[in-house]
Amino acid sequence: MSVDILVVAEQRDGVLNRSTLEAVVAGQELGKQLGKEVALVALGKGISSLAEELTSKGVKEVLTVDDDKLSDYTPDGYAGALQQVIAAENPAYVLFSHTYTVRDYAPKLAMKLERPLVSDCVRYKMDGNALVFVRQVFQGKIDADFTFEGDGPHLVSFQVGAFNADNLETSGAAGAVRNLSLSMDNVEIRTKVLDVFEGVKQEVDLSKADRIVSVGRGVKKSENIEMMKDLAAALGAEMGASRPVCDDGWLPLDRQVGSSGQTVAPKLYFAVGISGAIQHIVGMKNSGTIVAINKDPHAPIFDIADYGIVADLFEVIPEVISALKES
């Protein structure tokens, strides 16, 4: 028995990373196009209940590798195990969600298999019979098309948020769990995991905020943050920020929105002086109403905003504040 489309599940302490489901959605859609079935593979130690949970995620099979060497995530362990799984199952496609963990081991796996990985794809499309994978280059400004030639396994990782986990099809029969017993003896784990911990204690839970005013590099210097705080006050909003603003210490780290900060979905999101780098967008694109204020009319933020103002934010924001106060 073998699988067609293999999706690699990501878990920590037996808890599934939600972006895995996005990759399953990608697998399901791809499977429909190609007439292929989807299987999940989960790695870890003592993950039987996770495996059980996964059977209901609209996949034909759930493969598990349960081994002491996989109790903590290490690139050696994951790449070593997956190399064997892929060799044994010979799937046409191996799909990942492009998480920080996948970034850490998937290229290594690719090298071991000598199969290229097309990483961080935002979508796929059919061009005739050819399956085209689209990924962004130049920080999201340009798209690039890639295809695979020849037989698989072909390795693809999808950007977090590229597929919507809500579209998961779970109507079919539950998948079967299949435990794989691999020989992990030859897999040498060179990195020793000492600790996994939450960095800054998140003082602010932005994910619960109704309104957020987020600021980016466009505010230029720290003293301009005050004006943005006034805007937030006028809106009754929490302050958020893009990474550079937090790196520079203009706002504390727990205000950071995006892939390395918090993921938010408020009713109203003001993006002020934020160009819309993908790392930021993934953290806020599910917001209800998005307002973008930026000087650069080509800023990608305008592609996801509902209302855009192309202007000098230092001219506009004071007017917005007073208009808000008046109303």
Place this chain on the structure above:
Amino acid sequence: MPEQLSFCKSLFAGAIEQEIVFPYPRIDAEEEENLSMILDSLRQFAKDHVNSSEIDRSGEIPKEILGGLAELGVFGMSIPEEYGGYGFSSTAYNRVFEEMAAIDASLAVTMGGHQSIGLKALLLHGSEEQKKRYLPKLASGEWFAAFALTEPGAGSDAAGIQTTAVKDESSGDYILNGNKIWITNGGFADFFTVFAKTPMGDGGEMKISAFAVTRDMEGVASGKEEEKLGIHGSSTTELTFDNVRVPASNLIGPLGKGFKVAMEVLNSGRLGLAAACAGGTKKLTALSVDHAMNRKQFNTPIANFEMIQGKISDMVVDAFVVESMVYLTTGLIDRGDVDYSLESAICKVYGSEAAWRTVSEAMQIAGGLGYSAEYPYEQALRDVRINLIFEGTNEVLRAFIALAGMQEHGEYLKKVGKALQNPLADLGVLTDYTLGRIKSRVSTNRLEDVHSALSEQTGKFEEYAKELHVAVEKVLTKYRKDVIHQEFLLQRISDMVIDLFAMVSVITRLDSMLKEKGEDNVQRELTICQTFCEDAWRRIRRNSRQIENNIDASRKKIAESTCETGGYDLDLIG
């Protein structure tokens, strides 16, 4: 003094010394590469650490900024490597200085007070021992330098200083007494180049000498910080010397030759100021363009309105001209055998006035916002204004440009008699009355082999260079030694020379660019050059015509009568 070439002085005599200004000077590729890296570093540093409006508000440059800049090494750029510096050419030094001015005016003034003038006398005339003693500390930024010439009774008239340094025969030390005012870096500098009068021989004749004075000498004190219109972050104070004991070994240059030292320092210092003006002009142009493109009125960016376009064009042309003049002149300094005193004065006058025009128009483009203290324009306006005043007011420099040029006009010197051989003696700060004669050369009144795309501009330059010569002859013939009092005319003549030097600066820059890159690749620059030259020759023609046909007498009368009545007393109502 050895005979030296001088482009502008030769113009007075009707000669175009093309070889001095053609081809446009370039620094070598390696220095240029270093320079571009240094500018990158400086910009990055400024972006991360320098908040110009905060400097303006707080009235001081944070220590960390000066420390950071010291670490970058900018305080020792012009100091030779053997004394802990980096031995930059004048071109490279001034280019970095230009960038500092674009970052923050106070920073540039501090840097200029230190390096353009504060330690310059030491560089030019210091003894080996003095250089070894002081320059390494000054290069590292551990010490800052200041230039102490101006006194309460001696501003533009620097020859009139009262500070004295009298030799104490028993110890051999000089005893320094007096007050200096408006001293940049006066509040915190550790090293001062101080100019004082010393008795010469038995006759008791007092002549100016330069001394290296340090903060740790007893009797040196700074007054309180001046409250100024702009450049708030720079330190400007009074300095007092109360029986300060200065060792004889601290005399910079020969005894009694201090005035010449001061003039030399200022000749090169002025150029830094002009470079700073180029930096300010460029920065303001960028601000204005940004605003004009983003600000919409009547549903269109105001950059689409011709009155705004006219202003932007003027700014760009001015920036291009100042840049062309300044780096032509630094090139003259770097080649070493040219008298550049007139050229650097011209750069200072043109550069400071261009920056002033630019800041005024930038504020105008920004409209009401421009007047608000929340925007950078009003600070820029306050900061830029000083440039028309310090290191020689533009009025005194104009007189200098005209008179020093005429003094070199050899043939006429003889005719107008001995008085004019030293016409500058009364002019104080600007005057270097030991100027050497210009080297006589086989000169032409043509510019040869200039790229054909510039033939019209070249023709106009030649034509109006001749006009200048004719005007100078007229004025000298008519007024002879009294010419020094004909300031309306001196102003016109200097304005003619300023425009001629500006023209030749852009022509030679363009000529070199055209020959290197081809006409198709320098179209924007060519348009700027054509635009400027067209304006310039018309101004020269007007000035030339007004030498004889003018309303000077009326203006003089109005001024004199108003001075008599003590102000405007012609009220229409009430």
Place this chain on the structure above:
Amino acid sequence: MKIIVCMKQVPVQDSLLKITDDSRWVQEAELNYEINESDHYALETALLLKEEHGGEVVILTMGPRRVKEAIKQGLAKGADRALHINNESFTTLDIFINAKLLAAAIQQEEADLVLTGLQTDDYGFGQTGVILAEKLGLPHASIVMEILKQDGSIKVKREMESGWFQSVELPLPALLTIQSGISQIRYATIKGIMMAKKKEIKELSLSDLGLAEGDVDDSTSSLKFHKLYVPEKTKQAELLEGDPKDVAAQLVHKLKNEAKVF
């Protein structure tokens, strides 16, 4: 400790990019280049380690002649010497080939630590560092934020999502990919810039790396790159126009009456 820092030159952030007529790349003629952002931090990390533990920092870069500028910047900041693989004649998007070239250069050096940036700001595959580690047979950690050198090993803090971190220990030699923003990048000083002139920049050709033309042939790769294009907008914001006061009034009105967020 000998540290090799892999650095790449990329178009300046915020460059206006125009795609070439054949859709294969962007027009390079008018572009300015800079050191890739996270590579800056990789270099800074290396320089800090050298300051603390001594040793040597060697820059490794691949690219056309223009990358000399980036190399000189790195040398000016304090790197000791540089290796430059001039790949003008064999530029490829194939990461395996690029990693092979870099690995060949690194293998000649016997470094204790190899650092790369997290990813480049041009292609942004984010794979080269990790693939390079596998090629070299080195353990790696990616998205590294802190490094503590111990005897024969290092302890690093690596970033995970959503504010979580992992602390891991790796034996040396090892390869780390460095996250942006983790330190204050130093500035090239005038002294450093002048000294950089005297530092060695070694040009490496294919044969210097012990490779042949066939080793850089990407025609057999199963991954094919087709074209670049400006993405179609799936959604475009409604742009509000007018003077600031106008725009502000429109916005507040729309938020209230259209979006109904108040």
